[in-house]
Amino acid sequence: MEFTIIRGDIANQTADALVNAAGTSLRMGSGVAGSLRRNANGPINQEAMENGPVDLGGVAVTDAYDLDADHVIHAAAMPHYGDGRATTESIRSATQKSLQKADELGCESIVIPIPGTGAAGFDFRKGAELVCQAVWNYEPSSVTDSRVIAYSQREYEALETIASDVRSR
Numbered sequence: 001m002e003f004t005i006i007r008g009d010i011a012n013q014t015a016d017a018l019v020n021a022a023g024t025s026l027r028m029g030s031g032v033a034g035s036l037r038r039n040a041n042g043p044i045n046q047e048a049m050e051n052g053p054v055d056l057g058g059v060a061v062t063d064a065y066d067l068d069a070d071h072v073i074h075a076a077a078m079p080h081y082g083d084g085r086a087t088t089e090s091i092r093s094a095t096q097k098s099l100q101k102a103d104e105l106g107c108e109s110i111v112i113p114i115p116g117t118g119a120a121g122f123d124f125r126k127g128a129e130l131v132c133q134a135v136w137n138y139e140p141s142s143v144t145d146s147r148v149i150a151y152s153q154r155e156y157e158a159l160e161t162i163a164s165d166v167r168s169r
Helices: 031-040 044-050 088-104 124-137 153-168
Strands: 004-007 017-023 059-063 071-078 109-112 145-150
Touching (some): 017 031, 017 088, 044 059, 059 088, 071 088, 088 109, 088 124, 124 145, 124 153, 145 153
Parallel strands (some): 004 145, 017 071, 017 109, 109 145
Antiparallel strands (some): 059 071
16 A cells, blocks of 8 residues: 655644554553653543453554544554564554554554654664554555654655655555
8 A cells, every 4th residue: 555654743744543552451651652641632542451461463542532533543553561662463453453453443544653763762763664664565445545743854755765665665
């Protein structure tokens, strides 16, 4: 599936679904999760935790509250805090299942961060390649607008290069 690369805070994006880079407990701490939690202005953390824990690589869905989206898909690319790190398979699975869930929900647009690369300690460039490959290889039924997001300028530049490489294979 074709996708675009964007830069910014995921909590400021407009889409049918925003993906949260979650741990298996679904507790929304810092990074992507923290930004979504603070900007949702509702009990998103409580709702997420009521849906957890989920298996590593699994997903759960909550309301988006005050975010400019219909859903937040919580993608568990890392174990519960302190219980290990994200893996190649957990990032790949969490991304694929996020796309599948967006299709199940009838979403047309989705914004996906690079899960597992913040607190979970996975290398950003390797994680970005996994996410871009998963999105590129996905065959959607309803999603037509897929965006992969980086927060910092440095990550955005790396993500653009990686996405270009994935598209040219």
